[in-house]
Amino acid sequence: MPGANLTRVEAQERASIVSNPKYTVSLDLTQGPKSFTSEAVISFDAAKRGASTFLDLIGSRVDSVELNGVALDPAKVWQDSRIELKSLKVHNEVKVKALCDYSHTGEGLHRSVDPSDGRVYLYSQFEVPDARRMYAVFDQPDLKATFDFSVVAPESWIVLGNMPASSCEPVDQQTKPGTLEKAPAEGSKRWTFETTPRMSSYLTAICAGPYAQWTTEYANEDGRTVPMGLYCRQALKSALDKDADYLFDISKKGFAFYAKTWGVPYPYAKYDQIFVPEYNAGAMENIGLVTFRDQYIFESKATGAKINRRVETVLHEMAHMWFGDLVTMKWWNDLWLNESFAEFMSTLCTAEATEWSDDWATFCSGEKSWALTEDQLPTTHPIVAPINDLHDTEVNFDGITYAKGASVLKQLVAYVGREQFFQGIHNYLEKHAYSNATLADLLAELEATSGRDLKAWSAQWLEESGINTLTSKVSTDAEGRITAMSIEQSAPEESPVLRPHRLGIGFYSKNGEGKVVRTDRFELDIDGESTAISEVVGKVRPDFMLINDDDLTYAKLRLDAESLKFAQENLYLFEDSLARAVVLLSFWDMTRDGEYPAEDFVRLVLKTLSSEHQSTTFRYALGQLSTTAHSFVPKSRRPEVLEEVAQGLWQLALAAEPGSDEQLQLVQAYLGYGDDQDFEDHARAMLSGSSELKDLEVDNNMRWSVIHALAGQNMASEDEIEAELSKRDTTENREFAMGARAVRPTKAAKAWAWDQALHNENLTNSQIEAAADGFSGSGDEDLYAPYIDKYFEAVDWVWAHKTFHIAETLLNPLSAGGLYPYKADPATLVRTGDAWLAAHGDAPKALRGMIIQNVEASRRALHVQTYNEGLRK
Template sequence: MPSLTRDEAVARADLLTVSLMEVELDLDRGAQTFGSVTRIHLTASGDGQTFVDVKPETLHRATIDGADLDVTSLREGRLPLAVTAGEHVVEVEATMAYSHDGEGLHRATDPADGEDYVFSHLFLDAAPAVFACIDQPDVKAPYAVSVKAPPEWHVIGNGSGTIADGGVWHLAQTRPLSTYFVALCAGPYVSVTDEHDGIRLGLWARRSLRQQLQEHAPEMLEVTRRSFDYFHSIFGIRYPFDDYDQVFVPEFNAGAMENPGCVVVRDAYLFRGAVGRDELLTRANTISHEMAHMWFGDLVSPQWWDDLWLNESFAEYMAHRCLVEATEYTEAWVDSTMSRKSWGYGAERSPSTHPVAGSPAPDAKSALANFDGISYAKGAAVIRQLIEFIGDDAFLEGIRDYLTEHSFGNGTLAGFLAAMSRASGQDLAAWSAAWLETSGVDTIAVDRAAGTVTRRAPADHPAQRPHALDIATYSGGVESSRTTLTLETDSAPVAGVDLTAPLVLPNAGDRTWATPLLDEQSLAALRTELPAMTDAQARAVIWVGLRDGAALGQVDPRLLVDLGEAALVTETNDSIFSRAGMHLTNRVIRVLLPEEEQDAARARMTAVGEQVLATAEPGSSLALHAARLVARTTDDVEGRLVPWAHGRDLPVGLEGDADFRWILIGQLTRRGILTGDEVDEALAQDRTMTGQLGALTARAAIPTEAGKAAAWADLTTNRERSNHELVAIAAGFWGPADRSLVEPYVERYFADIPPMSAWLGEDALARVATMAYPSRFVSERTLELSRATLARTDIDQGVRRAIVDAQSELEEALASRRAFPAARP
């Protein structure tokens, strides 16, 4: 289907204003389709030809002011519409299809009890698959929604709901919303409710997750209350919508979606087994992030998709700030460095890198291709630099100005900069051009001999970015000096730091967006300094800097393995231990190291896990992560994998943990020790959605020709699979020790994955394409096949972006292996 262009959106917004959307949905028609009736109350500024967006299974009728429209004129989701100046009502009746790819109105069946659950996800252009509309972010309108549902179902939406005779739910009319924020969740959901500061709070989940919901509700509600208090205190505008519901739904594509008053969250956050503190922090960050969107994104929405950063960068920054200042998760910026900024730096290294803002998006799908770690993590880092530049008081004053001026409307980069300039009294044009409107990440290095600090922008993305940063030095793991400065030129003298110290660390506090390059003396000192360092933020900066260095072919991946062995055994921060451990096992060892060195390096990580498991407090978060590290890496089948899988000799806190058991089952299946029948037996003991996904991953890992053929066919031809099921299959496919079993599928990936766009949504397929990419096969042949695929003109944009990014990582791996080859025997 054609993607709405910016020119089309501008013309339509000039012609049409929508004053009210009336939407009637009938969800009581079975599991495949639902009824949709929409009345669009609009005003035309003049006579003109335009169109309504609608993507039905069947379009039954359409009228304007009671006169029939030609329903046979519908083409590719666009129903032509001729209007005259003045007010009109367009009514559209259609039968719509439920989706199974996480877009539109998604319907999922819970295998635990056979109950069905429905939720909407209308970002970026999926709203017309639920109701007819003028689908663009700058056409906002109030919504009056009614829903007919089965009698045992509960309906949750943007407005509080009441049920009338006939099983019809009426949701309170909303304030003006962009189409992609309309929310609907329906099914036999269960809830925990509360009230805070006059706002009714609701947490909702599948009936089979009632126990987990009740167990986790107190902590989640506490984060919710504290976030409300904090944002009210700094924004100067009260929460501007109705009740505040957070609905935990199955098979959601993202972490969460910020629908006003009805936040949709992936229900994997209702942890059913042992959980690490970093995982609780991630969930708390998601809760706070989505709440920040009630102001940034919902109250003020982007005028066009290339200003999505005004949503995500601010929510990313505000959530971390809120956690640090208003909750117990005071280490949130350390977690941001390890999880979020590393994601953003990876996006910056890719050929698909783009500016935070001002990147022209000629159509909606082009904007979606630029929706990544740059939009989130880099944008948040740039906001921290803006605060350094204009001061926090001016920043908060500018926010209040911006939100007040554009309330229930739309914002732009120009409007944001104008508000910040008024508050600070500074012209921000040059600052914006350097930080928001250019791509690339600078490197920051200290020259000990010259006593200077230098910055270097990427050659293909030149820029003059001023960096407010700090430089710290360490000896014996203890900070020996620190200085702060603003680097406005390519080189500047460094004063106030001990340049004779073993370790000199630029950007030690992670205040800016840059890759710290360590000098040779500092790199050599890491083996002794990093294990002894008490500054968690500095440790995180080192790990992420080394990650970048290894990806760029500047740091030997063996150094990262050495440091993992030396430093992770003394690591006390959950985010650092878990994220560094995952990066070492999944990327450094599995991809960057030569194949003949991988087994030995993996065994060293097993030893790290065993040592931490033996010394950490039993049942602690670090002990949990250590046990997971052992389970992922050990070759001790009889001493570890088999007894743990059978519930024997488990670490404290992992007794009965079904999720941990699926890790073990996957490892045993990958080795050919468990068969498909035994996977079925395990699934019979865990008939949940999570168990189903674990079984799909384990079954896809079966190391036989027949097993691989069946898994590949399931992945690439089974149109009944949900988005999450496909990702689970892809996750288990490439792992056998005998690489020859899957090598034929390297070529088949490039032939079989792109055509799946015929039945799978773009966002869902992009996730499948990323997970299924044959990254384990680091060869020129894989690169040749990848490049040939990207040369085709018939590739879906989401798949293209997934392959571009995966290919970039493949090229990094090839460069690393050339720079640091295996030693000759």
Template sequence: MSAHNAANLSREETAARSSSITLHDARVELDLTTAPDADTTGFLTTTTLRFDATAESTWIDFLGEEVSRVIVNGADHPVVWDGARITVSGLLSENEVTVEARGAYSRSGEGLHRFVDPADGETYLYTQYEPADSRRVMACFEQPDMKARYTFVITTPTGWRVLSNQRPVVTTGGGATQTIEFAPTLPISSYITAVAAGPYHRVTGEWTRAGHSVELGAFCRASMAEHFDAANILEITRQGLDFFTDAFLFDYPWGKYDQIFVPEYNLGAMENPGLVTFTEAYIFRGAATDAQHEGRANTILHEMAHMWFGDLVTMQWWDDLWLKESFADYMGSHASVAATRFHDAWASFANRRKAWAYQQDQLPTTHPIVADIPDLEAAKLNFDGITYAKGASVLKQLVAYVGEEAFFRGAQIYFARHAYGNTTLEDLLLALEETSGRDLRAWSRAWLETTGMSTLSLEGAGEARDIVQTDPRPHRLRVGLFREEDGALVRRESIDVDIHQERTSISVPQIDGEESDLILLNDGDLTYAKVRLDERSLRTVERSLSSLDDTLARGLIWSALWNATRDGELAASRFLDIVARHAHAETNVGLLTGVLANALFAVRHYVADADRDAASATWLDAAWQGLQGAAAGSDGQLVWARAVGHAAAFDAARADDMRSILIGDQAGPDGLPFDADLRWIWTQALAATGRVEGADIEAERQSDNTMSGRTEAIQAHASLPEREVRAAAWTSAWEDTSLSNDHLAAVIAGFRAGGRRDLTQHCDDDYFARLIGVWESRSIEISRRLVTGMFPSGDSTDAVDAWLAAHEDAPGALRRLVIEQRDHLARELRVRAAQTQR
């Protein structure tokens, strides 16, 4: 077995291992004193595992530089290591195995990531494991159903702040180094253990409720402290702990609650109990919209929900990943509305998160929410729109189906019954059936164990109408009836409907003796389905969308318009006209942000080829006018300014104005904060159109000598519209293994900047030649970024079809990524062709 195959653990073999091994405790000793030395690639790691066994031999997982010693029950054991698995034999009924090894510092965000801050030269470490990278730091049984009590002992340079899942209990050392031992954890899976170390800035707080007190901590790099609004973060944390304690009737079990914001993070956040990690993007260096604050609050609450859904009760294998992620995604929005000031969170969910689900569910690689996950590579790719957003959408339908009270009482039973254990779908359904009195097996088959989605439309005229659904499922939904009154679009009535079949007859009453101007299926967003607007409703939306004073309803309408555009049923030009007419009046900045992003995507991907340049120019002008008309200092002004920057990467008509504003020769719009983040968006646009040079980019970087500044400069340099520059970016992305995950993403973005196929299409053949090699030689995170980011968006699918036909035996996860990119391209070509035929 190759090292690559050995690392890809299967469901069957891990199930066999857990049936013969019962893990109790793990002691992990890490020597991180070498971290500040850039020439040192690895660190010493010693793990002692105590477990019972019914088999004579097994394997222990480890990915690293070296395994130097293995001790089994006090005696040295031959080191049998294939690069991923350490084989141990001679096991007894009770065992203690110690593995001495050397792990590798990571630059990809997998395992123990090492970052050197360009602002002050300080070194920072943090771990990220899900689904299976704890074996890059410690020898372990890398599967969620083998929980243990973990004790971490960490040695670092003196003066560093050292964190793990539990509180420190013993600190020793002196001089240049310190050793900190942490209290043992409660039983948890290996992938949610965590370590962080470095001169992190710390803000403390406390949450107290009915005699139960939890120490709170918020951490970031020292150079980010001036931007760190920890008070807001801790406020949301307290509100969440209040809400979940009441909702789940199970006290927060993990002792302290630390939250650390780290650089070069691959995810939004990770739910390590007692030490939640977040992307540093949630620290706002400059101006941030209310939608960005809402998004951060949602993520804080999402991860907090995991303290129960995922950490306290954990899925047995990755097939049931939804048991934690779907619930956390649902709870993020639910708790935002119930416990914080972000009462429009469901509108953001309907417009943004569900858009992710709809896109994923229409790919040929879509899968049931309860998925078939044969191995770890498949698990890695299933952290997707199905598992998160579709699952959360379906849970919202389940709450409507069984009732909110029954739903939460079922959750309470589930936690009490399975605390610190592992579960499957069956365990949850049993608890919900007990509290709701409903048979949920048919519901589960219809929603959790199938793929695809229904599309709902309305047929007929007058009072007798039919709701028609493709791919029929049981839906409990609401139909909203709206009239135009005194210049405003107003909901006058709503109808609750249960539908099961392809066609369901309903009675739509007239309003004041006339038909409704807008009939909105799934008003309130209770179910998961694409919604089509009938022609009368569409004409009403074209006239009056911005007069509708209901954020969720507007979000649903924007979603319906976008889905119809993606499916080629609504002309891209008509969608863009609606955006141009109504986006300037959109008061919800989250909806506005999504709408403007969709508009640019429609211009670049769905407008007919012959019309694209003109559409790009028109959209840039619309964005510029939106910026000029936005209220000074408003969130909307900032969103429009960012939209100008994104649009200007494809058209240089406003380049002179933008450059003059950046260098101070021309005043920008009143109240607009030209902070580093916005300056980079505009600078990168100017780079993509050749209106700045390398020296200009370097000057910008020197004025922003931070991690973000360096990363943004890499993207800007790679964006310059010269064939040699793009060719260098291409080679660097594939071959420079020193690039961090963030720097690789910047190079890829620069290579693709401005949609300049004339500068990049010469690399198409090389893309397909490199796929197998990169998949076998690089980590799955880096490989995924390259496979998806460098995919050639040409004028046909012939090249990718040929590769797929010639590589039927390629790894399944690699084929999935390529197939998905092919489908995106095929959709674009199909929709653009439809525009030409109109």
């Protein structure tokens, strides 16, 4: 895998030597389509005269290295992406001139060509270790520095950095020889940016190209006026233009909410948000220049769940400006300090400062279900994870770091009190502004404001892995009054930690209108194996009792028998969206654990969907329905159940309000089956405009969804796919076409998709993802059987020859997609996967983790299928 893998020990050693770094970085982006020139001048102090250290740089060529005025031989000092610096003085200056390559993998400085108009767009993505792909740097978070950037680019381009531009001038064509690889092309400009405040290198950013632009201002709470900008490709200009005012409004609400909640105004000079193509992540919190994947610009009709998610993402990245950017972790083991906090705060802000007031239901259905899935894998880890090197970090952007951490922070707020929590955050931000901090620093401030000793709490919640199960037990007398209630707590054998929980117990009953509503609520602390709940003794038992009401804590829930039975029959009548989400997540967890019949869950979800209007709960219920029907129902029953689900979804779509969010989601879900005899007729009618679905908008994305679905049933030819692409050849549509070609359930199509994903070096990262996901998207066990051995034979080669993000896309842990042939026989996958793991005990931890997660998904499918098969005997 390209680039040296920095270890924690090496980073600590370098930080003990290097201090006060300052960078002046000059880039020339007019050198052609493959490479750009990079010149970095770095001044820094050394802890002692004569010490040695190194810079990080991934490039195609290093032309010169000069240390304290002495020229060094690049061939001798630049090895394995490191530039060795020996015999340091107390004060040092190093100059590095290099030729670096543009990326097509979404890492470093990515270059994308829009096929619809031929325009070129560049953007940087540096987390975790990829600033070194653009300039020579001490690339670790605790060596904060100031940065002065200048960029030569075509005069028609906009160039953006972390700070406002101080000048933008035509380039003198008589540039002195040797300054650049060659004189910049005619019509170039040099953009020079103001000096940054002290910041970590992974948060630096450059974006350049003929981006469309919108601007406004924010009256900051400290009296400054903060310029704001939105940017996207010209091809998406009309689509973003419809949402620009809304996105500015959401951003301003975020500024106001965070400044008020923490008592610290936005600290930086500007705030630009730019939507970029072929992006690996959702977004990145570069200081003053946040990058987003441009799938967040909706040319076609978007579900409420996607719109809600975009709002959360905007507010998540904004929260990082304080928590992660202003105050940054010292090393990646405290990554959760960034991500968990931003996830928690963006949900809180979305719920309290925007129209998405039910966002905690969104969090429960989406993020929390993600956390529960990953926390029950052998690869689970503490929220404060042990991070020994960069590869450990790269696989730590997961459901534990983001979603479990955010859920546990919600529990911490309930535990210490909201006012005390945010006063502690204020003190933490003030004390450590523009520097680095650790978990101990945060806990010290929270202990001071709350008066609670958080060391034991942290040891149990943050420094131990695993998830507890809370089980409700209730006894009543002949008159229906509660005589006893307890909550039993258990923990998995591999992580036998029982934790204190602050939680709510909700009483719910049907009202006169037939709706299930909350009639009473109790909030209390539990701890240990069993806690008696005296607060409810003597009260009339309601229809339903919800432990963890309002979702205050993080745990698996097992309801008492009467509550479980009531929910099975009446979940669709629950009025509160968060209560529905909590209960549905409990049913899903039981189904995944082989404790609740898969076919009962299928029917529960179909019934619930008939009245559900919370868009994200709707979205995840459809996903859980699909997993259950395709992977958990035994093979002998699967065709019948899949047909039942397909027909059920179609009938729900017909009954949904025309043009509604529910109709759109139901149609999208229906297209993922193809298991009823009318499927092709329904799909073709959508394409022709003759569907019986009223007011269904068959726009660009919906047309491609239909074509993809038809291809997945071998009902769409290559000519049909090509004809659709020729109507509108765009970045997005090329990816859709790639996926449609790959999803066809034929030996030839799978062989083609496999080869394209692994070996076509001309594909972008997004096209590789489309090919890999299409490969695994449709077909039966027999079609994928040959790929079991092929997959495990390819693993080492992928890891050795691909960048981390491409390897992750291809090997693809945890989800349906990538080249893991998860639709093959699960028993064979488990057997072959276990053999690979046994033979590769010394494989890198990150790689083993991916394989373990895939094998465990197959192992779970096998276990749950066996459980459900046994129910029929």
